[in-house]
Amino acid sequence: MELKELLTKEEMLASFDILTEVYPNLTQEEYSNELDTMLQGNYGQVVVMDGNKIAGLSGYWIGSKLWCGKYLEADNVVVSKNYRGNGIASQIFSYLEEKGKKEECTLLALDSYSDNFEAHKFFYSTGYVPRGFHFINILDKTKIR
Numbered sequence: 825m826e827l828k829e830l831l832t833k834e835e836m837l838a839s840f841d842i843l844t845e846v847y848p849n850l851t852q853e854e855y856s857n858e859l860d861t862m863l864q865g866n867y868g869q870v871v872v873m874d875g876n877k878i879a880g881l882s883g884y885w886i887g888s889k890l891w892c893g894k895y896l897e898a899d900n901v902v903v904s905k906n907y908r909g910n911g912i913a914s915q916i917f918s919y920l921e922e923k924g925k926k927e928e929c930t931l932l933a934l935d936s937y938s939d940n941f942e943a944h945k946f947f948y949s950t951g952y953v954p955r956g957f958h959f960i961n962i963l964d965k966t967k968i969r
Contacts, residue, residue, distance in 0.1 A: 825879060825912070827919055830869040833859050839871060842878045842902050847969040867899075870919055872912050879904050880912035884920055886927055896924035898934040901943075913946055 830836045833856075840855050859867075866887065872880040883899035898920055903912045917932075924932045935958050936943050962968060
């Protein structure tokens with residue numbers, strides 16, 4: 825297994841199939857359009873490759889907030905069903921933590937759906953703690969995947 829950072833939109837478009845495991849209704853066109861917007865906002869991706877197959881993926885953002893300063897946020901962490909339990913998530917998070925340190929970030933953050941108990945167990949076991957709630961007010965239900 826090899827960890828690789830994806831640097832271009834073209835490389836990121838190759839991660840479409842693994843994202844459909846989480847977002848089955850996502851289209852290639854929607855993904856391409858979202859990347860156009862996201863890449864303007866300091867977005868990146870890292871993948872774990874098994875040969876030429878993506879076994880795991882995480883997007884990430886680097887930003888800054890008043891309460892913590894510079895931070896790295898993991899986004900859309902996905903480990904393919906066939907690879908779960910093989911340390912892929914640990915490999916991704918180790919990389920993101922090191923990247924955050926190199927970028928002089930104060931912390932690494934992530935959002936997780938409240939019913940994703942399997943992921944929560946992993947996050948707790950690796951030192952992540954819930955600091956608050958992520959409240960949302962959906963303004964257009966037709967755009968939620």
